[in-house]
Amino acid sequence: xxxxxxxxxxxxxxxxxxxxxxxxxxxxxxxxxxxxxxxxxxxxxxxxxxxxxxxxxxxxxxxxxxxxxxxxxxxxxxxxxxxxxxxxxxxxxxxxxxxxxxxxxxxxxxxxxxxxxxxxxxxxxxxxxxxxxxxxxxxxxxxxxxxxxxxxxxxxxxxxxxxxxxxxxxxxxxxxxxxxxxxxxxxxxxxxxxxxxxxxxxxxxxxxxxxxxx
Numbered sequence: 001x002x003x004x005x006x007x008x009x010x011x012x013x014x015x016x017x018x019x020x021x022x023x024x025x026x027x028x029x030x031x032x033x034x035x036x037x038x039x040x041x042x043x044x045x046x047x048x049x050x051x052x053x054x055x056x057x058x059x060x061x062x063x064x065x066x067x068x069x070x071x072x073x074x075x076x077x078x079x080x081x082x083x084x085x086x087x088x089x090x091x092x093x094x095x096x097x098x099x100x101x102x103x104x105x106x107x108x109x110x111x112x113x114x115x116x117x118x119x120x121x122x123x124x125x126x127x128x129x130x131x132x133x134x135x136x137x138x139x140x141x142x143x144x145x146x147x148x149x150x151x152x153x154x155x156x157x158x159x160x161x162x163x164x165x166x167x168x169x170x171x172x173x174x175x176x177x178x179x180x181x182x183x184x185x186x187x188x189x190x191x192x193x194x195x196x197x198x199x200x201x202x203x204x205x206x207x208x209x210x211x212x213x214x
Contacts, residue, residue: 001172002184005161005164005184006184006188008157009161009184009189010188010192012043012044012157013188013192014192015042015044016040016041016043017040017041017042017146017150018039019038019146020036020037020038020131021038021130022036022128022129023036023126023127023128024127024129037128039119041147041150042154043150043153043154043157044154044157045109045110045113045114045147045151045154046105046109046110046113046154047189048185048186049105049109050102050104050105050106050109050155051102051158051161051162051182053101053105053109054102054105055098055182058087058094058098058101061083061086062083062087065079065080065081065087066080067080069081069084089166090169090170094166095166098163099160099163100159102155102158102159102162103155103156103158103159106151106155107148107151107155110154114143114147116140116144119139119143120135120136120137120139120140120143123139124139158185161182161184161185162182
């Protein structure tokens with residue numbers, strides 16, 4: 001199960017949805033030229049941030065309930081105990097709320113981080129356009145459409161990773177698992193980023209050596 005989770009995290013973390021952007025240039029002589037590039041939309045643009053936000057909120061009900069579980073009022077004390085039982089980490093209410101919060105925060109963070117209006121304006125200023133899409137507002141709408149579609153899968157994946165320990169415990173009966181979703185997500189992300197940094201340093205070293213030979 002841990003191997004499957006790691007492989008899934010690597011695939012989703014590295015997954016990209018490229019959007020082709022064409023840049024028109026003035027004709028030089030009789031041969032007009034143009035440049036093509038891509039906007040790589042990550043499937044999981046939010047990373048582990050939505051899970052951190054969701055954990056902060058999901059712990060608030062039980063945290064406040066602990067302050068009132070010994071209240072002189074029987075009604076308040078019973079209500080505090082009911083809240084703690086309802087938000088048990090292995091309970092359905094806790095995990096369903098946790099999953100929903102992760103999905104909501106994934107959409108929220110992606111909307112803030114990926115500013116489609118700014119990107120569409122930048123493309124229009126630089127003379128870039130998406131094939132079949134008009135510059136300006138139409139480009140923004142197209143980017144919003146693509147971003148929301150791929151964010152749905154990324155949000156569902158993050159939600160599944162967040163509740164994975166509870167699901168694994170209920171399926172296997174093992175209380176201590178090595179498939180803590182959030183921890184694995186952070187570790188895999190750090191390892192992938194470190195690997196990319198090492199590869200870039202190796203490429204730069206080889207490139208410098210090549211220039212010295214020249």
